[in-house]
Amino acid sequence: MDPIELFKALSNESRLQILQWLKEPEKHFVPHEGVDMxxxxxxxxxVTDKLNMTQSTASQYLSILQRAxxxxxxRIGKYTYYKRDEEKISExxxxxxxxx
Amino acid sequence: MDPIELFKALSNESRLQILQWLKEPEKHFVPHEGVDMxxxxxxxxxVTDKLNMTQSTASQYLSILQRAxxxxxxRIGKYTYYKRDEEKISExxxxxxxxx
DNA sequence: TTGACATATCGGAAAATGTAGATATAATGG
DNA sequence: CCATTATATCTACATTTTCCGATATGTCAA
Numbered sequence: 644m645d646p647i648e649l650f651k652a653l654s655n656e657s658r659l660q661i662l663q664w665l666k667e668p669e670k671h672f673v674p675h676e677g678v679d680m681x682x683x684x685x686x687x688x689x690v691t692d693k694l695n696m697t698q699s700t701a702s703q704y705l706s707i708l709q710r711a712x713x714x715x716x717x718r719i720g721k722y723t724y725y726k727r728d729e730e731k732i733s734e735x736x737x738x739x740x741x742x743x
Numbered sequence: 744m745d746p747i748e749l750f751k752a753l754s755n756e757s758r759l760q761i762l763q764w765l766k767e768p769e770k771h772f773v774p775h776e777g778v779d780m781x782x783x784x785x786x787x788x789x790v791t792d793k794l795n796m797t798q799s800t801a802s803q804y805l806s807i808l809q810r811a812x813x814x815x816x817x818r819i820g821k822y823t824y825y826k827r828d829e830e831k832i833s834e835x836x837x838x839x840x841x842x843x
Numbered sequence: 844t845t846g847a848c849a850t851a852t853c854g855g856a857a858a859a860t861g862t863a864g865a866t867a868t869a870a871t872g873g
Numbered sequence: 874c875c876a877t878t879a880t881a882t883c884t885a886c887a888t889t890t891t892c893c894g895a896t897a898t899g900t901c902a903a
Contacts, residue, residue, distance in 0.1 A: 647754055653843075654750035655891080662843060687850060700892050702851060721849050721900045736839040743753075743762060743832060755861080787880060800862055802881060821870045821879050 644712070646742075649735055652711035657694055658704050662713060664693060665727045676722070684717060684726030744812070746842075749835055752811035757794055758804050762813060764793060765827045776822070784817065784826030 653659055664671040668680035672689045691701040705725050708714045712731040717724045753759055764771040768780035772789045791801040805825050808814045812831040817824045 646759065647756055650750045650754035650759075651890090654747055654754050656747055657891095659746065659750075659843075666843075688848095697893060698850075699852085699894075702849095703892085706851080718850095718899090723850060732839075732843060736836065736843075739832075739836040739839050743759075743766075743836075751860090757861095788878095797863060798880075799864075799882085802879095803862085806881080818869090818880095823880060 644731075644734055644738060646735075646738055648711050649713070652707050652713060655704070657696065657700075658708055661690060661694070661704060662708065662727065664690075665714065665725070668726075678719075678724070680726075682726075683719070684715075684724035686722040686724050688722075690725070744831075744834055744838060746835075746838055748811050749813070752807050752813060755804070757796065757800075758808055761790060761794070761804060762808065762827065764790075765814065765825070768826075778819075778824070780826075782826075783819070784815075784824035786822040786824050788822075790825070 653662070665685065668685050671693060672680060672685045673692070674680070675686060675689055687698065687702050687705060690705065691698045694701055694704075705714065705716075709716055709725070713728060713735075714725045715728045717726075753762070765785065768785050771793060772780060772785045773792070774780070775786060775789055787798065787802050787805060790805065791798045794801055794804075805814065805816075809816055809825070813828060813835075814825045815828045817826075
């Protein structure tokens with residue numbers, strides 16, 4: 644676990660927002676292709692629509708969150724779905740409690 | 744509590760380091776004027792010596808940590824002592840657990 | 844195969860951050 | 874008051890981050 648990379652990923656309003664939206668995806672995203680957002684995740688277009696930013700930026704931000712380990716990715720057909728990695732997020736909380 | 748400001752403060756190696764040093768100051772700093780580092784804190788010069796950076800940078804980093812609320816300051820004579828604000832740090836951990 | 848759509852990546856302009864040196868301010872001892 | 878020491882602040886420049894438009898890549902459906 645690289646805490647600096649994690650803190651950097653989290654120190655941006657939009658990325659923090661995305662992570663929070665993903666906590667309760669059905670509250671924040673419009674449904675998509677009948678997939679269960681809770682178990683599969685949401686795709687880049689859904690995030691792009693919510694953020695007020697370009698597809699390029701949304702994709703990059705999701706990448707950054709993923710490289711930091713905060714979200715996981717799954718490609719299904721032409722869509723890429725992203726969802727939280729709760730285990731990694733808990734590890735970060737544990738780090739905060741113990742190391743920091 | 745401004746989580747973005749907090750994450751920004753933490754997303755720098757040196758500042759994270761300082762915060763960790765301050766967790767057990769007597770392990771990391773050379774004693775100074777007979778003050779109890781645990782209760783009073785450590786002064787800018789002590790931090791400057793540990794960091795391999797200038798006094799200017801040390802002072803600025805301490806400022807950033809303080810503005811974020813992670814450390815508290817106390818001026819005694821010509822020295823300014825800094826120590827962790829454990830309450831604020833716990834709040835951040837709680838935020839991680841609940842909001843993130 | 845080709846066209847259309849979803850996503851990723853590249854290159855860049857603008858803004859923010861990192862870090863230093865120079866200087867200002869505060870406090871002390873003489 | 875003055876010289877000295879500790880800290881804070883200002884200015885500047887290099888590096889990193891933000892966010893975009895353009896373009897490449899992947900995938901499906903006809």
